Amino acid sequence: MPQSRMLEHLEHVARLTHGRDREGLDSTLTEVLSSVLQAEAVTLWEALPHETGERALRRAVAGAAAPADAVVADEPPPLSAVPGLAAVLQTGRPEVLEAAGGQRLLVPLQTETQRRLVLDIVLSRAVEAQDQRVAEGMGRIYVNVINLLEASERDTLTGLLNRKSFDDTFYKATRPADADGAPAAGGERRARAATCWLGVIDVDHFKSVNDRFGHLIGDEVLLLMARLLRQTFRHDDHLYRFGGEEFVALIRADDAAAAAAAFERLRASVEAYPFPQVGRITVSTGYTAVRPFDTPADAFERADRAVYLAKAQGRNAVRCFETDVAAQAAAEPMQHAGGGVELF
Secondary structure, three states, rough: OOOOHHHHHHHHHHHHHHHOOOHHHHHHHHHHHHHHOOOOOOEEEEEEEOOOOOOEEEEEEEEEOOOOOOOOOOOOOOOHHEEEHHHHHHHHOOEEEEEEOEEEEEEEEEEEOOOOOEEEEEEEEOOOOHHHHHHHHHHHHHHHHHHHHHHHHHHOOOEEEEEHHHHHHHHHHHOOOOOOOOOOOOOOOOOOOOOOOOEEEEEEEOOOOOOOOHHHHHHHHHHHHHHHHHHHOOOOOOOEEEOEEEEEEEEEEOOHHHHHHHHHHHHHHHOOOEEEOOOOOEEEEEEEHHHHHHHHHHHHHHHHHHHHHHHOOOOOOEEEEHHHHHHHHHHHHHHHOOOOOOOO
């Protein structure tokens, strides 16, 4: 290999290993492979579990033939809608398919957290053995860096985001779409007209679960809670475990009614779920709209106040800061005023 070519490859490796966030790494990987292989298009797909079958999320795309506008619907298409993806994910081996004017190289990748991805490389020529070696090598570097990132930002028990990652992901998720021209989470340019809502979810009487059944059963409850969170909210919502029995969801919803419906779905799903040995578990949830220039601490504090109200009013409930907490605060002065104190 000529020295200039080797130096170019080393520069690409340096770019990949320099990344400190998932979305940036996704984009860098597709851009690097597009440049090195002179590809028409390079797409990074992720297979997402869904109750109606796996979905194909396009995390990043690069190349001359890449779509100019990568807007997607809230629900990614079925995995079967993208030819070849399901097959390579099942076999775990690269595959070459015919494409208009050339060939497609599909390379499956998998992280330590069992995220299943596919590099989809479209060439205007036949795929050569060197192309596959380069794609697999860059893919391994990408997976290694992703594994390191996820180890630092994920809760070890549930696999959800951890408290340490909250501030950074909060600002990225809630910044305006045109703040820096960066794509939205998931590698797609999405309309950001929807409001962000922050919900704090607390498992009711969790201490008694640990006391009665032991910490192993308690951990199983937390794992199942994480699964219910993933099933309830959308693929691009941010889900966290803050420690103990406290979870946080940073979601997008068009309006207050949609946000209320999402958190109520979670409450109902948890109440209806038959937790092994434990039986019935409930959650108290408080949520708030994320305001312009909010800090993570400000939004969390409001949602947490709504949680306290839900618990004070009997638990197994969903309360909104903007309506329920505000209404209670407005009612308290009236109650004091009618308490029999004579002002005159």
